[in-house]
Amino acid sequence: MNRKTLVLPAVVGLLAPALAACGGSDSGSDGDAIVVGTTDRFTASKEAPAPLDPAYAYDVGLWNILRQTSQTLMVQPRGDGEPVPEAAEQCGFTDTGNERYSCTLRDGLKFANGDPVTAQDVKYSIERALSIKAESQVYSLLSTVDTVETQGDREVIFHLNSADATFPYKLSTPVAGIVNPDDYEKDKLREGFELDGSGPYTMKAEVKDGALTKAVFTKNPHYKGSLTVNNDKVELVSFEDADTMGTALDKGDIDLMTRAMTPEQIQKLSKATGGDVDLVEVSGLEIRYLAFNTKATTVKDKAVRTAVAQLINRSELVSAVYGSQAEPLYSMVPAGITGHSNSFFNRYGDPDVAKAKAMLEDAGVTTPVKFTMHYTTDHYGAATKQEFEVLQKQLNDSGLFDVDIEGTPWEKFRPAELDGKYDVFGMGWFPDFPDADSFIAPFLDTNNTLNSPYANPRIINTLIPESRREADRLSAVDSLTTIQDITAEDVPMIPLWQGKQYVATRDDITGTAYVLNSSSSLQLWELGRGVSG
Template sequence: MNRKTLVLPAVVGLLAPVLAACGASGDGGDGKDAVVVGATDQFVASKDNPAPLDPAIGYEAGVWNVLRQTVQTLMHVPRGGGLPVPEAAEGCAFTDTQNESYRCKLRGGLEFADGKPVTADDVKYSMDRVIGIHAANGPVALLDNIDTVETKGEREVVFHLRTPDATFPYKLATPVAGIVPRSAYPAKSARTGFRVDGSGPYTMKAEVRHDKVVKIHFTRNPHYKGDLKVRNDKVELDLFPDAAAMGKAFDSKKIDMMARTMTPAQAQELLEEPESGVKLTEMPGLAIHYLGFDTKDPAVKDKAVRQAMAQVIDRGEIAGKVYGTTAEPLYSLIPSSIAGHTNSFYNKYGEPSTAKAAAILRSAGIRTPVKLTLHYTTDHFGVGTAAEFRALKKQFNDTGLFDVTVEGTPWEKFRPAQVRGDYAVYGMGWFPDFPDPDNFTAPFLDRNNFLNSPYKSALAQKTLIPQSRRETDRSAATKTFQRLQDVVATDVPVLPIWQGKQYVASREGLTGVEWAVNASADLQLWELAQDPR
């Protein structure tokens, strides 16, 4: 969202007793006067992931939504979107014309939640630690371009980059660049459990029941100094096993807001039959869903097979019949709401056509029907996933060119199997780390891509991605991103299906809802407040 896997439950570790404390101040909240937000993220312990809330390890949308409230970053994306602005820093800028040296000066008087000062050395330590641990499937790729981190006194830090990267300010606004105290986080190993220490707007405590986190209490950090305006003293993040349970709690007025993630049916019902005292807010959505391929697997090694699949898939049917108003067809890795988007797949394949797909396979000497298993996760991308894959199966099999079966697996087993290369074809989703076209292309095409895909494009890796990152004016990189999208449409290492919309339901009297979830699906709980009237 792993992050960056479009998430319903984000499976995370749990090695704590009933209440796992995070930060040094605040009692975690007793529910009194707290804003209560519902979510369906699941945080559970696992042998493979004992340190889910460590910024060097966690790469799930749900994990990042916890870290964003508690761990401070040098930069942040402002509430209305746009270019990153200083957060823990008082100012940051490239100091050369090649975008290879980036200097930040910290705000004066920054403190961690325990009152200890935040220094440039803490920033360097935090970045070096992520790079040194280099967690498999973690977020380290976002900092992979850092050559060295240099400090100048107590408040200045300089990042020397290996290659030009105009997107670097965005990367410093993500939790992987969160500033942590060296006293709490080992330099060469992950910090296990559920403690989080930082200098962000809140401290937090996790309430645990039957080895699962059921609620997270966020309390305003009195030592916080940054650019964010915190509009409440306490927020409770109430975690539910599914959207139905969350909806029941909302109907019973036990929570003030339903956030991640309402089902299409819940949103549709509120759209068609508005409820008194309830507000449904539609927000821009940048989430995408797609099929991924292990391009070394004999079943899909020949790109003609992948191209034929792209030729017959009916995105409109899947978006309309399975997801309704919460999704729309996607013909590129880059969503239509992001600058640089082009409908590369539609331009190449047009409307679904069995005849054209048959010609593609025939010219490549592929015998039909092509036998494939489409793998999906049963508990990570929402209740519509199973129906989506049934629809895909029918579409492929109805052509007579494919003999497709589908298989669902819980996320805890699905993700490791996908990374190992056990699946020839699999369904995944993506929430962007930041709203730039680079983050919809490089994570899939560059080295150390988060899918662990064997696919390589020399044109993408050696020419187009570096070229796009040289452009400080991101609009100047539009043609480069169009070429990247055309590469994907031709080689089909991934097959985009749909992009999502976001809906949030809130009770009357809760303000700031329109800012509480941004286009990247990041929770910004500091924006919420109860109307005193």
């Protein structure tokens, strides 16, 4: 069979396209494990000893392990769209103000060890995440929860402290995963790589030198939910780099590879003919951005940040590093999401050295402004270094900046960033769910994921609550646009680009159209083994 690129439709707002699975099958696998490669690294360290605890994990790679094992009340459906019941039989708001949300659990739910799953377990899990308040700030997704009530063993009622039409989405994220109180202490994170739940799989970790090298997922015989599991076993193998992962695919050691392939690999696969490997393009909402510690001496003056925003040439950056695999982004809310606005372009227009110089002169800032831009070497793909070299050159060529760049492995980069040790740093974001709120609140609300000192009272106290009151997301556009305009004015961060997603797979693997959703959630249960073409 010729190698080919299968392009799946992009997400528009919250509408779910009706996709046909690539060679999909409703039958399970023949018993052989389907082996999936990733360059995500999973480490347990002194700084982050409990990477797989649902109350701590807040990273796309970690969530992609949790989603296979830790069941949630709601789940993102095939092809995206509004969440649907998973551990729950039914859920919904029971008032007109979107402040009281009730779920009824499926009858007969069990954890993988056979223990029953009850409403009390759900209450315990939510309250545990909120009480632990892990430094990852993942608990902020549940910030609108005031109290959790149970009625009998199957009904859970969430009383919210403010209207939150996005709450069903938040119940589909791993922080809302249901844990067994026998395995997870109330006030302490579960360290290491042990993981238990009631999801479609059980997981066994293979660990070397404090890093998870392979996660072996085996079909959970007690699973009861909305998902159809099309295989008996999947192995997720962590590779040191994309080239090694690609070699493993070519040799047949793995069946499929996901994030993060290099731009060169994607380009090569898209043009190649012959062989038994397909490249599948999946709609995606990944974004990259530059963030500022707004209290740091080097960038606390807003004029410095606005001058950087005025100088960055996104089109040049994307063309030089990612080509057709990404698009320039002028807002933290990407194109394709209801509420997207090109606020940064509307404010700054095309890159302009003279305008940037005037901003700095008017503020009395001495040039060249010196600072270091930090990036992670092993979390967002091998092209990250090249991306920051381009950004460095753009700023330094203006004569207004003297910028150094420094790369650090993720296991050290993330704790340092949270600790405020970086003045300027690059980050990526894979949304918690496909809604504008997931591109705004995690960065601009209290207890934000960056631990950023930037806090705008109007955004926090008025605009975010206003936007969450609207179940019809089109009605929230005015509030969402204003938030994006304020962000472009104050520049606590600068959006750079939004990317596409790709999966490379051997052609006897089915279900690849659904293995990633637009939020980069890995859905291993969709995979099966068919007949090679």
